[in-house]
């Protein structure tokens with residue numbers, strides 16, 4: 001099992017931060033995964049929405065699926081993006097909430113937040129803020145948000161049950177989680193889960209689908225919608241080999257708090 005016992009947390013955090021600093025600063029470099037506008041459109045983002053947000057945020061988009069279609073109207077909502085990266089989903093969320101809503105992006109990687117905030121300042125968007133922090137111990141009061149979103153992030157967390165408990169704590173009663181993430185058909189072997197580079201590339205930390213969904217429901221969230229993101233694929237040979245062998249795949253989910 002890919003648990004806290006097997007992976008060195010400090011080493012993993014260092015590798016994740018280094019990888020996503022590169023994603024922010026050098027989005028056209030070589031990665032295990034695809035990024036950018038072509039990926040976003042293939043996953044289902046509406047070109048008309050993408051046309052309205054900063055192109056550099058889209059260049060550094062490293063999400064794994066589209067999930068905004070799983071939400072009802074979120075006009076005026078308070079939205080938290082866990083692992084907001086260079087901010088593409090915060091800009092999309094801001095389009096959907098309109099100026100009466102607020103959007104907060106939480107991320108531990110300084111260059112990702114710095115890029116997102118610099119891009120925001122070049123726009124007339126006033127309802128997005130970026131906060132430094134960890135998704136398993138977020139610096140917000142209980143029930144602060146109507147909607148939590150997250151894209152390609154929770155697979156990177158060592159303690160996923162704690163992340164889902166944190167989401168349940170942050171949502172108001174009736175609040176909604178909408179997210180995309182990497183899961184697997186079968187449990188990954190230790191040769192992959194102990195490899196912090198593959199973990200940082202969104203593969204090594206992926207949980208088997210049933211275990212992942214059980215953790216969501218155990219936190220007090222009820223899964224109400226699910227879609228598989230067949231359009232998502234990894235790029236490197238190493239990553240593609242693991243994908244074929246263990247059924248590593250992307251899924252979008254919505255889960256509601258009672």
Ligand SMILES: C[S@@+](CC[C@H](N)C(=O)[O-])C[C@H]1O[C@@H](n2cnc3c(N)ncnc32)[C@H](O)[C@@H]1O
Pocket residue numbers: 016017020060061062063064082083084085086087088089106107108109112133134135136150151152153156157202
């Ligand atoms: C694969 S990227 C996705 C970024 C963004 N959601 C997107 O779609 O482009 C993962 C992001 O999650 C952040 N991250 C990973 N683990 C985190 C944690 N435990 N706490 C806060 N941020 C984290 C990384 O810094 C990185 O920016």
